[in-house]
C-alpha cells in the first residue's frame with residue numbers, strides 16, 4: 001500500500017479514541033484514503049480502541065468492494081461517499097460520543113448551529129468565534145445506501161464541512177490528513193460538550 005504512514009497515524013488515532021471512551025462496545029469506524037480509487041477501512045465489529053494495521057481492509061471508493069472478502073465497516077458507504085464528495089478528504093473518523101449522540105437528538109432541526117466559542121477556530125478555515133458554524137444532522141438509518149444518497153443530495157445544496165451528526169448515533173468527521181481529522185474530532189467534541197452545558201445552564 002502507498003499510505004503506510006497515514007495508516008500508522010490512523011491506528012494511533014483509534015487507540016486515542018478508545019482511551020477517550022468515544023468508541024464504546026465496538027462502536028465507531030475509521031479510514032484513510034490510499035489514492036483516488038482505494039481507501040483502508042476498519043473491519044466490522046472490532047473493538048476500535050485496540051485495532052492494529054491488520055484490522056484495516058482495502059475498499060473501493062467507487063463501489064465499496066473489499067477484495068479481501070473480509071467485511072469492512074457497516075458504515076463503509078458513508079466513508080466512501082466522503083472520499084467521492086471531497087477529493088481533499090484523506091481521513092474519516094466516526095465516533096459514538098455521548099455529546100454527539102444526545103445533542104443530535106435534543107436538537108430537532110436539520111442543523112446544529114454553533115456560535116460564540118473560541119474553539120470554533122479548531123475547524124479548518126474558521127477564524128472567529130463570531131461566525132455561526134452549521135453542523136448538519138441526518139436522521140439515523142440502518143439503510144446506509146439510502147443515508148448516503150440523502151447526504152449526497154444535501155451536499156449538492158448546502159456546504160458540508162468538517163463533519164456531520166447522525167441523530168441519536170454519533171459524529172462522522174474528516175480532514176486532509178489524520179492529524180486534521182483528529183483536530184476536527186477533538187474540536188467538535190469540545191464544542192458539543194460546551195453546547196450541551198450551555199443548553200442545560202441557560203434553561
Ligand SMILES: CSC[C@@H](O)[C@@H](O)C(=O)COP(=O)(O)O
Nearest residue numbers: 026027028029044045046073074
Ligand atoms: C455497537 S454497534 C454500532 C454499529 O452499528 C455502527 O454504528 C458502528 O459505528 C460500528 O460498526 P462497524 O461495522 O463495526 O464499523
Ligand SMILES: [Zn+2]
Nearest residue numbers: 027028094170
Ligand atoms: Zn456508528
